[in-house]
Amino acid sequence: MAPLIPRLHLLEIDDQPWFPSFLRNLVQDALTLAWNSNTPLQPESPARIAASTLIRQLGSSLSSYTFIDFCAGGGGPTPEMQRAINSHLSAQNKPPVDFILTDLHPNIAAWQKIVKKSPRIMYESQSVDASNAPKYLMERQDGKKVMRLFNLSFHHFDDDMAKHILKDTVNTSHGFAIVELQGRSLSSAISVLMLGVGAVAMAPFVAWKRKSLTIFIFACIIPVLPFVLVFDGLVSCLRTRTPEEVESLLRGCGTDTSSWEMQSGRRKFIWPCGYLHWVICKPIEGS
Template sequence: MAPLVPRMHLFEIDDQPWFPPALRTLFQAALTVTWTLPLPVVQSDPPAKIVAQVLLQELGPDISDYSFVDFCAGAGGPTPFIENVINAHLRQGNARTVNFTLTDLHPNIQYWESVAAASPHLFYESRSVDATKAPRHLVKPADGRKSMRLFNLAFHHFDDYLAARILKDTVGSSDGFAIFELQDRSLASFVAVTLLAVGTLVLAPYYALKWRSPLALVFSWLIPILPAALAWDGYVSSLRTREPEEVEALLRSCGADTSRWELRSGSIVHLWPVGYVNWTICRKV
């Protein structure tokens, strides 16, 4: 669909330093569930599985040549799920498995430790990582593989200035990047965000049991801060999200030599008729 409105870089609640850490943890956990838990009947595959399938299809046999670094990983998001799906597929075909590394400007080490312990191919960087100047050891793997940067529900957080700097650093030190968003500037996206907020209210008891946190119930039903924050940030994320052509315009004007970089994009429905996984993958060829 064509964008409903021009891109607007408004503020998101989860980005604000005053947002309480306990609420931020619940917020990020709810987004992770959105990525990884399919809704009965209406979803055959969760968005994270679709992301894994897109990477497998777009990178093809070359996927084993890459190591993946998730920038802005938050609480881990979909990456542990993606890693599991991709490596299960590679092992089935007797292909070389691949590694994934979680990074963030504000590392969530406690959660990352638990997910990394479950897989020999999932790692994390305990130090703060600035995506505009990624440490060499992250983007130049010791095993000689190429580096692919992942931005899962993250690239829209950067304004044009920061996004251009990130792309310039990527072109200078990596071999590709992949952007995955669950929203865009369309009416369908705003409907999907509304459904997410309503779903949070309905599923509050499930969240409270799953996370062993009564706060999930308190801040969903008694004081509905969590669904309100998810709705606001979802609407703003939709307004912030760039079309693939806008990403490419930033790439070509970032100040680096991008003549050998090729961009592909697409959109795949995960929740008919309003939920889409929107993807942009760019590689050096």
């Protein structure tokens, strides 16, 4: 059922060029923590839910892909998704898969730490435009197919840019997966407010663990971090598309998509009202 609230492409603070890069990195770190958290209200992390969704939807073809994370930010759920998917493939005695982190504004420092811990994850140090992905990245020498990942990022694109990205995806890739932690609903707005409260509550512990006075100052004393998380989170709710809206953009992107089929769904990731929304689209087998 279509949401009652129309999609509004409002501005997010974290997207603005004037927003300090060190604060942007803190926002990305907070979102990464949200992706990977397990709490009494959140018994399974969103990253694990995203991984299990890919495992279920791609089935026996899972190991035939390389997963390229566009708009990877600080890494988000990708390291945990990689672990879950490759653990599943190992148990099935199937070849592992690789993940590649990319972004228009690469976060090299964060990615280097990830790569040191995860041998199946690589990163592209050059800026990557999702609407015009470079051939050397998309044409895999190992013969693997490319599945594009948009983790908490597809809502950032306006309709024109989204169409260009989908056209480039259809022309150069073998599928895409969109995962969002919010939708255009009151329940999503409530879960965003919970994220802000959680950011304040967890800040002293995270600051102590990382020996970072900056985190404590900008989360508790001058609460810029929780404000941006809540403000941008509410805007993200208004920006997020339904599966039907994504499909409409896909079919109107200016290239042949007749062989592409779309699946979608949602799963609760935090009690009582936080839902992970997913869209996976790829060509029909044998087409």
